[in-house]
Amino acid sequence: MKKIGKVPDLREIIPPPEEVIQAGLDGNLVLFVGAGVSRLLELPSxxxxxxxxxxxxxxxxxxxxxxxxxxxxxxxxxxxxxxxxxxxxxxxxxxxxxxxSGKTEGNSIYKAINDIGCSCVTTNYDELLAPRYLRKSDGSETPAPTNRVAERDKFYAKLLNEAGTVVHLHGCISKPETMIVTTKEYLEHYDHGNVQEFLGEMFEKKTVVFLGYGLEEAEILEHILRRGRSKDTKDRRRFSIQGFFRSQQPLYDKLHNYYERSFGVHLLGFIRDHEDYYGLVSTIESWAAQIEIREPPLVADVEFMDEVLRHG
Known part of the structure:
Protein backbone atom coordinates (compact mmCIF):
# COMPACT_ATOMS: atom_id res chain seq x y z
CA MET A 1 0.00 0.00 0.00
CA LYS A 2 1.25 3.44 -0.93
CA LYS A 3 2.51 5.49 1.98
CA ILE A 4 0.64 8.77 2.40
CA GLY A 5 2.56 11.87 3.42
CA LYS A 6 1.67 14.21 6.23
CA VAL A 7 -1.71 15.86 5.82
CA PRO A 8 -1.24 19.63 5.42
CA ASP A 9 -2.73 21.79 8.15
CA LEU A 10 -6.04 23.57 7.75
CA ARG A 11 -5.25 27.22 6.95
CA GLU A 12 -7.10 30.53 6.94
CA ILE A 13 -5.41 31.32 3.62
CA ILE A 14 -3.88 28.46 1.64
CA PRO A 15 -0.61 29.31 -0.15
CA PRO A 16 -0.44 28.09 -3.77
CA PRO A 17 1.55 24.85 -4.05
CA GLU A 18 4.79 25.13 -6.00
CA GLU A 19 3.36 22.73 -8.58
CA VAL A 20 0.48 25.14 -9.23
CA ILE A 21 2.81 28.14 -9.60
CA GLN A 22 5.00 26.20 -12.04
CA ALA A 23 1.96 25.03 -14.02
CA GLY A 24 0.99 28.68 -14.50
CA LEU A 25 4.43 29.49 -15.87
CA ASP A 26 4.28 26.44 -18.17
CA GLY A 27 0.80 27.32 -19.46
CA ASN A 28 -0.62 24.13 -17.97
CA LEU A 29 -2.87 25.37 -15.15
CA VAL A 30 -6.64 24.76 -15.29
CA LEU A 31 -9.19 25.83 -12.68
CA PHE A 32 -12.16 23.45 -12.48
CA VAL A 33 -15.07 25.41 -11.01
CA GLY A 34 -18.16 23.96 -9.34
CA ALA A 35 -21.45 25.00 -7.78
CA GLY A 36 -19.90 26.00 -4.46
CA VAL A 37 -18.29 28.99 -6.19
CA SER A 38 -21.52 30.24 -7.77
CA ARG A 39 -23.31 29.98 -4.43
CA LEU A 40 -20.87 32.54 -3.01
CA LEU A 41 -22.54 34.98 -5.42
CA GLU A 42 -25.96 33.83 -4.17
CA LEU A 43 -26.81 31.85 -7.27
CA PRO A 44 -29.00 28.85 -6.41
CA SER A 45 -27.65 25.45 -5.45
CA SER A 101 -28.57 35.28 -14.62
CA GLY A 102 -28.62 38.86 -13.38
CA LYS A 103 -25.35 38.64 -11.42
CA THR A 104 -22.12 40.44 -12.26
CA GLU A 105 -18.53 39.67 -11.36
CA GLY A 106 -18.26 42.71 -9.07
CA ASN A 107 -15.67 42.20 -6.34
CA SER A 108 -16.61 38.57 -5.85
CA ILE A 109 -14.64 35.34 -6.03
CA TYR A 110 -15.25 35.40 -9.79
CA LYS A 111 -13.11 38.53 -10.05
CA ALA A 112 -10.26 36.74 -8.26
CA ILE A 113 -10.58 33.64 -10.49
CA ASN A 114 -10.71 35.76 -13.64
CA ASP A 115 -7.69 37.75 -12.43
CA ILE A 116 -5.64 34.54 -12.28
CA GLY A 117 -6.24 34.37 -16.02
CA CYS A 118 -5.80 30.66 -16.76
CA SER A 119 -8.22 28.50 -18.73
CA CYS A 120 -11.22 27.19 -16.81
CA VAL A 121 -13.55 24.21 -16.94
CA THR A 122 -16.87 24.40 -15.10
CA THR A 123 -19.97 22.36 -14.38
CA ASN A 124 -21.88 25.60 -13.76
CA TYR A 125 -24.35 27.00 -16.28
CA ASP A 126 -23.67 30.67 -15.47
CA GLU A 127 -21.24 32.69 -17.58
CA LEU A 128 -19.40 34.70 -14.93
CA LEU A 129 -16.09 32.98 -15.69
CA ALA A 130 -14.12 35.15 -18.13
CA PRO A 131 -10.34 34.72 -17.56
CA ARG A 132 -8.35 37.92 -18.02
CA TYR A 133 -5.14 37.15 -19.86
CA LEU A 134 -2.92 39.78 -21.49
CA ARG A 135 -0.85 38.63 -24.44
CA LYS A 136 2.44 40.52 -24.41
CA SER A 137 4.27 41.17 -27.67
CA ASP A 138 6.48 44.02 -28.90
CA GLY A 139 5.98 45.82 -25.62
CA SER A 140 2.20 45.95 -26.07
CA GLU A 141 -0.54 44.04 -24.26
CA THR A 142 -3.63 42.61 -25.95
CA PRO A 143 -6.45 41.12 -23.87
CA ALA A 144 -7.31 37.58 -24.94
CA PRO A 145 -11.03 37.29 -25.79
CA THR A 146 -13.15 34.83 -23.81
CA ASN A 147 -13.63 31.64 -25.80
CA ARG A 148 -16.72 29.96 -24.33
CA VAL A 149 -17.33 26.34 -25.40
CA ALA A 150 -20.42 24.41 -24.35
CA GLU A 151 -21.05 21.92 -27.18
CA ARG A 152 -19.59 18.54 -26.33
CA ASP A 153 -18.71 17.80 -29.97
CA LYS A 154 -16.26 20.70 -29.66
CA PHE A 155 -14.61 19.45 -26.46
CA TYR A 156 -10.92 18.73 -26.90
CA ALA A 157 -8.03 19.44 -24.56
CA LYS A 158 -6.18 21.66 -27.06
CA LEU A 159 -8.73 24.33 -26.13
CA LEU A 160 -7.08 24.59 -22.73
CA ASN A 161 -3.89 25.83 -24.39
CA GLU A 162 -5.78 28.91 -25.59
CA ALA A 163 -5.82 31.80 -23.13
CA GLY A 164 -9.29 32.97 -22.19
CA THR A 165 -10.96 29.57 -22.69
CA VAL A 166 -13.92 28.48 -20.58
CA VAL A 167 -15.29 24.99 -21.19
CA HIS A 168 -18.84 24.52 -19.85
CA LEU A 169 -18.94 20.79 -19.23
CA HIS A 170 -22.71 20.81 -18.54
CA GLY A 171 -23.67 23.55 -21.00
CA CYS A 172 -24.38 27.25 -20.41
CA ILE A 173 -27.37 29.56 -20.16
CA SER A 174 -26.76 31.36 -23.47
CA LYS A 175 -27.08 27.99 -25.24
CA PRO A 176 -30.00 26.27 -23.48
CA GLU A 177 -29.84 23.31 -25.87
CA THR A 178 -26.44 22.38 -24.39
CA MET A 179 -27.59 22.33 -20.74
CA ILE A 180 -27.36 18.91 -19.08
CA VAL A 181 -30.32 18.87 -16.68
CA THR A 182 -31.90 15.43 -16.25
CA THR A 183 -30.42 12.27 -14.78
CA LYS A 184 -30.70 10.56 -18.19
CA GLU A 185 -28.84 13.42 -19.90
CA TYR A 186 -26.20 13.41 -17.17
CA LEU A 187 -25.46 9.68 -17.53
CA GLU A 188 -25.43 9.82 -21.33
CA HIS A 189 -23.17 12.88 -21.25
CA TYR A 190 -20.46 11.22 -19.18
CA ASP A 191 -20.61 8.07 -21.28
CA HIS A 192 -19.98 10.11 -24.44
CA GLY A 193 -16.58 9.51 -26.02
CA ASN A 194 -15.78 13.21 -26.49
CA VAL A 195 -16.41 13.98 -22.83
CA GLN A 196 -14.32 11.07 -21.57
CA GLU A 197 -11.50 11.85 -24.00
CA PHE A 198 -11.49 15.51 -23.03
CA LEU A 199 -11.35 14.77 -19.30
CA GLY A 200 -8.72 12.07 -19.78
CA GLU A 201 -6.45 14.33 -21.84
CA MET A 202 -6.88 17.19 -19.39
CA PHE A 203 -5.94 15.11 -16.35
CA GLU A 204 -3.00 13.61 -18.21
CA LYS A 205 -1.51 16.87 -19.51
CA LYS A 206 -2.65 19.66 -17.19
CA THR A 207 -2.42 20.63 -13.53
CA VAL A 208 -6.01 20.92 -12.33
CA VAL A 209 -7.32 22.72 -9.25
CA PHE A 210 -10.93 22.03 -8.21
CA LEU A 211 -12.84 24.92 -6.60
CA GLY A 212 -16.40 24.77 -5.30
CA TYR A 213 -16.61 21.00 -4.89
CA GLY A 214 -17.21 20.57 -1.19
CA LEU A 215 -18.92 17.72 0.64
CA GLU A 216 -22.26 18.46 -1.09
CA GLU A 217 -20.62 18.16 -4.52
CA ALA A 218 -18.45 15.14 -3.67
CA GLU A 219 -20.47 12.80 -5.88
CA ILE A 220 -20.05 14.86 -9.04
CA LEU A 221 -16.34 15.41 -8.33
CA GLU A 222 -15.75 11.68 -8.03
CA HIS A 223 -17.82 11.01 -11.15
CA ILE A 224 -15.65 13.44 -13.13
CA LEU A 225 -12.45 11.90 -11.82
CA ARG A 226 -13.57 8.36 -12.67
CA ARG A 227 -14.81 9.27 -16.16
CA GLY A 228 -11.59 11.17 -16.80
CA ARG A 229 -9.49 8.10 -16.00
CA SER A 230 -7.93 10.06 -13.17
CA LYS A 231 -5.72 7.64 -11.28
CA ASP A 232 -3.30 7.78 -8.44
CA THR A 233 -0.03 9.34 -9.58
CA LYS A 234 3.31 10.28 -8.06
CA ASP A 235 3.02 13.70 -9.72
CA ARG A 236 1.16 16.35 -7.76
CA ARG A 237 -1.03 17.63 -10.58
CA ARG A 238 -4.52 17.49 -9.09
CA PHE A 239 -5.68 19.59 -6.16
CA SER A 240 -9.04 20.31 -4.54
CA ILE A 241 -9.64 23.27 -2.23
CA GLN A 242 -12.39 22.60 0.30
CA GLY A 243 -13.61 24.29 3.48
CA PHE A 244 -13.75 22.69 6.94
CA PHE A 245 -14.41 23.82 10.49
CA ARG A 246 -11.51 23.32 12.88
CA SER A 247 -13.61 20.70 14.67
CA GLN A 248 -13.71 18.71 11.41
CA GLN A 249 -9.95 18.09 11.43
CA PRO A 250 -10.41 14.28 11.77
CA LEU A 251 -12.80 14.28 8.78
CA TYR A 252 -10.38 16.41 6.76
CA ASP A 253 -7.51 14.02 7.56
CA LYS A 254 -9.52 11.00 6.39
CA LEU A 255 -10.81 12.69 3.24
CA HIS A 256 -7.30 13.87 2.38
CA ASN A 257 -6.02 10.30 2.48
CA TYR A 258 -9.09 8.99 0.61
CA TYR A 259 -8.76 11.41 -2.33
CA GLU A 260 -5.02 10.99 -2.56
CA ARG A 261 -5.16 7.19 -2.54
CA SER A 262 -8.24 6.88 -4.76
CA PHE A 263 -7.68 9.60 -7.35
CA GLY A 264 -4.27 11.20 -6.82
CA VAL A 265 -6.05 14.39 -5.72
CA HIS A 266 -4.40 16.47 -3.01
CA LEU A 267 -6.92 18.08 -0.68
CA LEU A 268 -6.18 21.61 0.55
CA GLY A 269 -8.38 22.68 3.44
CA PHE A 270 -9.28 26.23 4.46
CA ILE A 271 -10.87 27.14 7.80
CA ARG A 272 -14.59 28.00 7.75
CA ASP A 273 -14.96 29.07 11.38
CA HIS A 274 -14.90 32.84 10.80
CA GLU A 275 -16.02 33.47 7.20
CA ASP A 276 -17.66 30.16 6.36
CA TYR A 277 -17.21 29.31 2.66
CA TYR A 278 -16.43 32.94 1.87
CA GLY A 279 -12.98 32.16 3.29
CA LEU A 280 -12.22 30.71 -0.14
CA VAL A 281 -12.23 34.24 -1.58
CA SER A 282 -9.17 35.30 0.41
CA THR A 283 -7.21 32.28 -0.78
CA ILE A 284 -8.05 32.83 -4.47
CA GLU A 285 -7.27 36.56 -4.19
CA SER A 286 -3.91 35.57 -2.72
CA TRP A 287 -3.30 33.14 -5.58
CA ALA A 288 -4.14 35.80 -8.18
CA ALA A 289 -1.33 37.94 -6.78
CA GLN A 290 1.21 35.10 -6.77
CA ILE A 291 0.49 33.07 -9.92
CA GLU A 292 1.76 34.22 -13.31
CA ILE A 293 0.07 32.69 -16.33
CA ARG A 294 1.95 32.18 -19.56
CA GLU A 295 0.86 30.51 -22.76
CA PRO A 296 2.23 27.01 -23.46
CA PRO A 297 5.25 26.73 -25.77
CA LEU A 298 4.58 25.97 -29.42
CA VAL A 299 5.60 22.33 -28.94
CA ALA A 300 2.51 21.81 -26.77
CA ASP A 301 0.28 22.77 -29.70
CA VAL A 302 2.11 20.31 -31.92
CA GLU A 303 1.59 17.54 -29.35
CA PHE A 304 -2.14 18.26 -29.33
CA MET A 305 -2.54 18.09 -33.14
CA ASP A 306 -3.23 14.35 -33.03
CA GLU A 307 -6.09 15.02 -30.66
CA VAL A 308 -7.63 17.58 -33.01
CA LEU A 309 -7.35 15.13 -35.91
CA ARG A 310 -9.01 12.40 -33.83
CA HIS A 311 -11.97 14.69 -33.14
CA GLY A 312 -12.08 15.95 -36.71
Missing part, protein backbone atom coordinates in the same frame (compact mmCIF):
# COMPACT_ATOMS: atom_id res chain seq x y z
CA UNK A 46 -28.95 22.36 -7.26
CA UNK A 47 -31.65 22.08 -4.58
CA UNK A 48 -32.46 25.78 -4.91
CA UNK A 49 -32.63 25.57 -8.70
CA UNK A 50 -34.99 22.59 -8.53
CA UNK A 51 -37.22 24.53 -6.12
CA UNK A 52 -37.37 27.49 -8.52
CA UNK A 53 -38.20 25.27 -11.50
CA UNK A 54 -40.97 23.42 -9.64
CA UNK A 55 -42.45 26.75 -8.61
CA UNK A 56 -42.40 27.86 -12.27
CA UNK A 57 -44.52 24.82 -13.08
CA UNK A 58 -46.90 25.66 -10.24
CA UNK A 59 -47.39 29.14 -11.70
CA UNK A 60 -48.35 27.46 -14.97
CA UNK A 61 -50.89 25.33 -13.02
CA UNK A 62 -48.94 22.18 -13.84
CA UNK A 63 -48.17 21.38 -10.18
CA UNK A 64 -49.77 22.21 -6.86
CA UNK A 65 -48.15 22.75 -3.46
CA UNK A 66 -48.88 19.20 -2.34
CA UNK A 67 -47.17 17.74 -5.40
CA UNK A 68 -44.19 20.07 -4.98
CA UNK A 69 -43.71 19.05 -1.35
CA UNK A 70 -43.73 15.39 -2.34
CA UNK A 71 -41.26 15.95 -5.18
CA UNK A 72 -38.91 17.84 -2.88
CA UNK A 73 -38.26 14.61 -0.98
CA UNK A 74 -36.32 13.46 -4.06
CA UNK A 75 -32.77 14.48 -4.92
CA UNK A 76 -32.49 17.65 -7.08
CA UNK A 77 -31.51 15.77 -10.25
CA UNK A 78 -34.69 13.68 -10.08
CA UNK A 79 -36.76 16.79 -9.36
CA UNK A 80 -35.34 18.52 -12.44
CA UNK A 81 -35.79 15.38 -14.54
CA UNK A 82 -39.47 15.17 -13.61
CA UNK A 83 -39.93 18.92 -14.11
CA UNK A 84 -38.46 18.71 -17.62
CA UNK A 85 -40.72 15.76 -18.47
CA UNK A 86 -43.80 17.68 -17.28
CA UNK A 87 -42.67 20.67 -19.30
CA UNK A 88 -42.21 18.62 -22.48
CA UNK A 89 -45.55 16.83 -22.08
CA UNK A 90 -47.38 20.13 -21.58
CA UNK A 91 -45.36 21.87 -24.33
CA UNK A 92 -44.55 24.73 -21.96
CA UNK A 93 -40.78 25.37 -22.07
CA UNK A 94 -38.70 25.67 -18.93
CA UNK A 95 -36.50 28.76 -18.66
CA UNK A 96 -33.86 27.51 -16.23
CA UNK A 97 -31.38 30.19 -17.28
CA UNK A 98 -33.42 33.03 -15.82
CA UNK A 99 -32.67 31.75 -12.32
CA UNK A 100 -28.93 31.85 -13.03
Missing amino acids: WQGLAKCVLDDLRKESLLNYSEIEQLQSLDPKRQLSIAKLISEQSEIPLDIGKHL
Whole structure:
Protein backbone atom coordinates (compact mmCIF):
# COMPACT_ATOMS: atom_id res chain seq x y z
CA MET A 1 0.00 0.00 0.00
CA LYS A 2 1.25 3.44 -0.93
CA LYS A 3 2.51 5.49 1.98
CA ILE A 4 0.64 8.77 2.40
CA GLY A 5 2.56 11.87 3.42
CA LYS A 6 1.67 14.21 6.23
CA VAL A 7 -1.71 15.86 5.82
CA PRO A 8 -1.24 19.63 5.42
CA ASP A 9 -2.73 21.79 8.15
CA LEU A 10 -6.04 23.57 7.75
CA ARG A 11 -5.25 27.22 6.95
CA GLU A 12 -7.10 30.53 6.94
CA ILE A 13 -5.41 31.32 3.62
CA ILE A 14 -3.88 28.46 1.64
CA PRO A 15 -0.61 29.31 -0.15
CA PRO A 16 -0.44 28.09 -3.77
CA PRO A 17 1.55 24.85 -4.05
CA GLU A 18 4.79 25.13 -6.00
CA GLU A 19 3.36 22.73 -8.58
CA VAL A 20 0.48 25.14 -9.23
CA ILE A 21 2.81 28.14 -9.60
CA GLN A 22 5.00 26.20 -12.04
CA ALA A 23 1.96 25.03 -14.02
CA GLY A 24 0.99 28.68 -14.50
CA LEU A 25 4.43 29.49 -15.87
CA ASP A 26 4.28 26.44 -18.17
CA GLY A 27 0.80 27.32 -19.46
CA ASN A 28 -0.62 24.13 -17.97
CA LEU A 29 -2.87 25.37 -15.15
CA VAL A 30 -6.64 24.76 -15.29
CA LEU A 31 -9.19 25.83 -12.68
CA PHE A 32 -12.16 23.45 -12.48
CA VAL A 33 -15.07 25.41 -11.01
CA GLY A 34 -18.16 23.96 -9.34
CA ALA A 35 -21.45 25.00 -7.78
CA GLY A 36 -19.90 26.00 -4.46
CA VAL A 37 -18.29 28.99 -6.19
CA SER A 38 -21.52 30.24 -7.77
CA ARG A 39 -23.31 29.98 -4.43
CA LEU A 40 -20.87 32.54 -3.01
CA LEU A 41 -22.54 34.98 -5.42
CA GLU A 42 -25.96 33.83 -4.17
CA LEU A 43 -26.81 31.85 -7.27
CA PRO A 44 -29.00 28.85 -6.41
CA SER A 45 -27.65 25.45 -5.45
CA TRP A 46 -28.95 22.36 -7.26
CA GLN A 47 -31.65 22.08 -4.58
CA GLY A 48 -32.46 25.78 -4.91
CA LEU A 49 -32.63 25.57 -8.70
CA ALA A 50 -34.99 22.59 -8.53
CA LYS A 51 -37.22 24.53 -6.12
CA CYS A 52 -37.37 27.49 -8.52
CA VAL A 53 -38.20 25.27 -11.50
CA LEU A 54 -40.97 23.42 -9.64
CA ASP A 55 -42.45 26.75 -8.61
CA ASP A 56 -42.40 27.86 -12.27
CA LEU A 57 -44.52 24.82 -13.08
CA ARG A 58 -46.90 25.66 -10.24
CA LYS A 59 -47.39 29.14 -11.70
CA GLU A 60 -48.35 27.46 -14.97
CA SER A 61 -50.89 25.33 -13.02
CA LEU A 62 -48.94 22.18 -13.84
CA LEU A 63 -48.17 21.38 -10.18
CA ASN A 64 -49.77 22.21 -6.86
CA TYR A 65 -48.15 22.75 -3.46
CA SER A 66 -48.88 19.20 -2.34
CA GLU A 67 -47.17 17.74 -5.40
CA ILE A 68 -44.19 20.07 -4.98
CA GLU A 69 -43.71 19.05 -1.35
CA GLN A 70 -43.73 15.39 -2.34
CA LEU A 71 -41.26 15.95 -5.18
CA GLN A 72 -38.91 17.84 -2.88
CA SER A 73 -38.26 14.61 -0.98
CA LEU A 74 -36.32 13.46 -4.06
CA ASP A 75 -32.77 14.48 -4.92
CA PRO A 76 -32.49 17.65 -7.08
CA LYS A 77 -31.51 15.77 -10.25
CA ARG A 78 -34.69 13.68 -10.08
CA GLN A 79 -36.76 16.79 -9.36
CA LEU A 80 -35.34 18.52 -12.44
CA SER A 81 -35.79 15.38 -14.54
CA ILE A 82 -39.47 15.17 -13.61
CA ALA A 83 -39.93 18.92 -14.11
CA LYS A 84 -38.46 18.71 -17.62
CA LEU A 85 -40.72 15.76 -18.47
CA ILE A 86 -43.80 17.68 -17.28
CA SER A 87 -42.67 20.67 -19.30
CA GLU A 88 -42.21 18.62 -22.48
CA GLN A 89 -45.55 16.83 -22.08
CA SER A 90 -47.38 20.13 -21.58
CA GLU A 91 -45.36 21.87 -24.33
CA ILE A 92 -44.55 24.73 -21.96
CA PRO A 93 -40.78 25.37 -22.07
CA LEU A 94 -38.70 25.67 -18.93
CA ASP A 95 -36.50 28.76 -18.66
CA ILE A 96 -33.86 27.51 -16.23
CA GLY A 97 -31.38 30.19 -17.28
CA LYS A 98 -33.42 33.03 -15.82
CA HIS A 99 -32.67 31.75 -12.32
CA LEU A 100 -28.93 31.85 -13.03
CA SER A 101 -28.57 35.28 -14.62
CA GLY A 102 -28.62 38.86 -13.38
CA LYS A 103 -25.35 38.64 -11.42
CA THR A 104 -22.12 40.44 -12.26
CA GLU A 105 -18.53 39.67 -11.36
CA GLY A 106 -18.26 42.71 -9.07
CA ASN A 107 -15.67 42.20 -6.34
CA SER A 108 -16.61 38.57 -5.85
CA ILE A 109 -14.64 35.34 -6.03
CA TYR A 110 -15.25 35.40 -9.79
CA LYS A 111 -13.11 38.53 -10.05
CA ALA A 112 -10.26 36.74 -8.26
CA ILE A 113 -10.58 33.64 -10.49
CA ASN A 114 -10.71 35.76 -13.64
CA ASP A 115 -7.69 37.75 -12.43
CA ILE A 116 -5.64 34.54 -12.28
CA GLY A 117 -6.24 34.37 -16.02
CA CYS A 118 -5.80 30.66 -16.76
CA SER A 119 -8.22 28.50 -18.73
CA CYS A 120 -11.22 27.19 -16.81
CA VAL A 121 -13.55 24.21 -16.94
CA THR A 122 -16.87 24.40 -15.10
CA THR A 123 -19.97 22.36 -14.38
CA ASN A 124 -21.88 25.60 -13.76
CA TYR A 125 -24.35 27.00 -16.28
CA ASP A 126 -23.67 30.67 -15.47
CA GLU A 127 -21.24 32.69 -17.58
CA LEU A 128 -19.40 34.70 -14.93
CA LEU A 129 -16.09 32.98 -15.69
CA ALA A 130 -14.12 35.15 -18.13
CA PRO A 131 -10.34 34.72 -17.56
CA ARG A 132 -8.35 37.92 -18.02
CA TYR A 133 -5.14 37.15 -19.86
CA LEU A 134 -2.92 39.78 -21.49
CA ARG A 135 -0.85 38.63 -24.44
CA LYS A 136 2.44 40.52 -24.41
CA SER A 137 4.27 41.17 -27.67
CA ASP A 138 6.48 44.02 -28.90
CA GLY A 139 5.98 45.82 -25.62
CA SER A 140 2.20 45.95 -26.07
CA GLU A 141 -0.54 44.04 -24.26
CA THR A 142 -3.63 42.61 -25.95
CA PRO A 143 -6.45 41.12 -23.87
CA ALA A 144 -7.31 37.58 -24.94
CA PRO A 145 -11.03 37.29 -25.79
CA THR A 146 -13.15 34.83 -23.81
CA ASN A 147 -13.63 31.64 -25.80
CA ARG A 148 -16.72 29.96 -24.33
CA VAL A 149 -17.33 26.34 -25.40
CA ALA A 150 -20.42 24.41 -24.35
CA GLU A 151 -21.05 21.92 -27.18
CA ARG A 152 -19.59 18.54 -26.33
CA ASP A 153 -18.71 17.80 -29.97
CA LYS A 154 -16.26 20.70 -29.66
CA PHE A 155 -14.61 19.45 -26.46
CA TYR A 156 -10.92 18.73 -26.90
CA ALA A 157 -8.03 19.44 -24.56
CA LYS A 158 -6.18 21.66 -27.06
CA LEU A 159 -8.73 24.33 -26.13
CA LEU A 160 -7.08 24.59 -22.73
CA ASN A 161 -3.89 25.83 -24.39
CA GLU A 162 -5.78 28.91 -25.59
CA ALA A 163 -5.82 31.80 -23.13
CA GLY A 164 -9.29 32.97 -22.19
CA THR A 165 -10.96 29.57 -22.69
CA VAL A 166 -13.92 28.48 -20.58
CA VAL A 167 -15.29 24.99 -21.19
CA HIS A 168 -18.84 24.52 -19.85
CA LEU A 169 -18.94 20.79 -19.23
CA HIS A 170 -22.71 20.81 -18.54
CA GLY A 171 -23.67 23.55 -21.00
CA CYS A 172 -24.38 27.25 -20.41
CA ILE A 173 -27.37 29.56 -20.16
CA SER A 174 -26.76 31.36 -23.47
CA LYS A 175 -27.08 27.99 -25.24
CA PRO A 176 -30.00 26.27 -23.48
CA GLU A 177 -29.84 23.31 -25.87
CA THR A 178 -26.44 22.38 -24.39
CA MET A 179 -27.59 22.33 -20.74
CA ILE A 180 -27.36 18.91 -19.08
CA VAL A 181 -30.32 18.87 -16.68
CA THR A 182 -31.90 15.43 -16.25
CA THR A 183 -30.42 12.27 -14.78
CA LYS A 184 -30.70 10.56 -18.19
CA GLU A 185 -28.84 13.42 -19.90
CA TYR A 186 -26.20 13.41 -17.17
CA LEU A 187 -25.46 9.68 -17.53
CA GLU A 188 -25.43 9.82 -21.33
CA HIS A 189 -23.17 12.88 -21.25
CA TYR A 190 -20.46 11.22 -19.18
CA ASP A 191 -20.61 8.07 -21.28
CA HIS A 192 -19.98 10.11 -24.44
CA GLY A 193 -16.58 9.51 -26.02
CA ASN A 194 -15.78 13.21 -26.49
CA VAL A 195 -16.41 13.98 -22.83
CA GLN A 196 -14.32 11.07 -21.57
CA GLU A 197 -11.50 11.85 -24.00
CA PHE A 198 -11.49 15.51 -23.03
CA LEU A 199 -11.35 14.77 -19.30
CA GLY A 200 -8.72 12.07 -19.78
CA GLU A 201 -6.45 14.33 -21.84
CA MET A 202 -6.88 17.19 -19.39
CA PHE A 203 -5.94 15.11 -16.35
CA GLU A 204 -3.00 13.61 -18.21
CA LYS A 205 -1.51 16.87 -19.51
CA LYS A 206 -2.65 19.66 -17.19
CA THR A 207 -2.42 20.63 -13.53
CA VAL A 208 -6.01 20.92 -12.33
CA VAL A 209 -7.32 22.72 -9.25
CA PHE A 210 -10.93 22.03 -8.21
CA LEU A 211 -12.84 24.92 -6.60
CA GLY A 212 -16.40 24.77 -5.30
CA TYR A 213 -16.61 21.00 -4.89
CA GLY A 214 -17.21 20.57 -1.19
CA LEU A 215 -18.92 17.72 0.64
CA GLU A 216 -22.26 18.46 -1.09
CA GLU A 217 -20.62 18.16 -4.52
CA ALA A 218 -18.45 15.14 -3.67
CA GLU A 219 -20.47 12.80 -5.88
CA ILE A 220 -20.05 14.86 -9.04
CA LEU A 221 -16.34 15.41 -8.33
CA GLU A 222 -15.75 11.68 -8.03
CA HIS A 223 -17.82 11.01 -11.15
CA ILE A 224 -15.65 13.44 -13.13
CA LEU A 225 -12.45 11.90 -11.82
CA ARG A 226 -13.57 8.36 -12.67
CA ARG A 227 -14.81 9.27 -16.16
CA GLY A 228 -11.59 11.17 -16.80
CA ARG A 229 -9.49 8.10 -16.00
CA SER A 230 -7.93 10.06 -13.17
CA LYS A 231 -5.72 7.64 -11.28
CA ASP A 232 -3.30 7.78 -8.44
CA THR A 233 -0.03 9.34 -9.58
CA LYS A 234 3.31 10.28 -8.06
CA ASP A 235 3.02 13.70 -9.72
CA ARG A 236 1.16 16.35 -7.76
CA ARG A 237 -1.03 17.63 -10.58
CA ARG A 238 -4.52 17.49 -9.09
CA PHE A 239 -5.68 19.59 -6.16
CA SER A 240 -9.04 20.31 -4.54
CA ILE A 241 -9.64 23.27 -2.23
CA GLN A 242 -12.39 22.60 0.30
CA GLY A 243 -13.61 24.29 3.48
CA PHE A 244 -13.75 22.69 6.94
CA PHE A 245 -14.41 23.82 10.49
CA ARG A 246 -11.51 23.32 12.88
CA SER A 247 -13.61 20.70 14.67
CA GLN A 248 -13.71 18.71 11.41
CA GLN A 249 -9.95 18.09 11.43
CA PRO A 250 -10.41 14.28 11.77
CA LEU A 251 -12.80 14.28 8.78
CA TYR A 252 -10.38 16.41 6.76
CA ASP A 253 -7.51 14.02 7.56
CA LYS A 254 -9.52 11.00 6.39
CA LEU A 255 -10.81 12.69 3.24
CA HIS A 256 -7.30 13.87 2.38
CA ASN A 257 -6.02 10.30 2.48
CA TYR A 258 -9.09 8.99 0.61
CA TYR A 259 -8.76 11.41 -2.33
CA GLU A 260 -5.02 10.99 -2.56
CA ARG A 261 -5.16 7.19 -2.54
CA SER A 262 -8.24 6.88 -4.76
CA PHE A 263 -7.68 9.60 -7.35
CA GLY A 264 -4.27 11.20 -6.82
CA VAL A 265 -6.05 14.39 -5.72
CA HIS A 266 -4.40 16.47 -3.01
CA LEU A 267 -6.92 18.08 -0.68
CA LEU A 268 -6.18 21.61 0.55
CA GLY A 269 -8.38 22.68 3.44
CA PHE A 270 -9.28 26.23 4.46
CA ILE A 271 -10.87 27.14 7.80
CA ARG A 272 -14.59 28.00 7.75
CA ASP A 273 -14.96 29.07 11.38
CA HIS A 274 -14.90 32.84 10.80
CA GLU A 275 -16.02 33.47 7.20
CA ASP A 276 -17.66 30.16 6.36
CA TYR A 277 -17.21 29.31 2.66
CA TYR A 278 -16.43 32.94 1.87
CA GLY A 279 -12.98 32.16 3.29
CA LEU A 280 -12.22 30.71 -0.14
CA VAL A 281 -12.23 34.24 -1.58
CA SER A 282 -9.17 35.30 0.41
CA THR A 283 -7.21 32.28 -0.78
CA ILE A 284 -8.05 32.83 -4.47
CA GLU A 285 -7.27 36.56 -4.19
CA SER A 286 -3.91 35.57 -2.72
CA TRP A 287 -3.30 33.14 -5.58
CA ALA A 288 -4.14 35.80 -8.18
CA ALA A 289 -1.33 37.94 -6.78
CA GLN A 290 1.21 35.10 -6.77
CA ILE A 291 0.49 33.07 -9.92
CA GLU A 292 1.76 34.22 -13.31
CA ILE A 293 0.07 32.69 -16.33
CA ARG A 294 1.95 32.18 -19.56
CA GLU A 295 0.86 30.51 -22.76
CA PRO A 296 2.23 27.01 -23.46
CA PRO A 297 5.25 26.73 -25.77
CA LEU A 298 4.58 25.97 -29.42
CA VAL A 299 5.60 22.33 -28.94
CA ALA A 300 2.51 21.81 -26.77
CA ASP A 301 0.28 22.77 -29.70
CA VAL A 302 2.11 20.31 -31.92
CA GLU A 303 1.59 17.54 -29.35
CA PHE A 304 -2.14 18.26 -29.33
CA MET A 305 -2.54 18.09 -33.14
CA ASP A 306 -3.23 14.35 -33.03
CA GLU A 307 -6.09 15.02 -30.66
CA VAL A 308 -7.63 17.58 -33.01
CA LEU A 309 -7.35 15.13 -35.91
CA ARG A 310 -9.01 12.40 -33.83
CA HIS A 311 -11.97 14.69 -33.14
CA GLY A 312 -12.08 15.95 -36.71
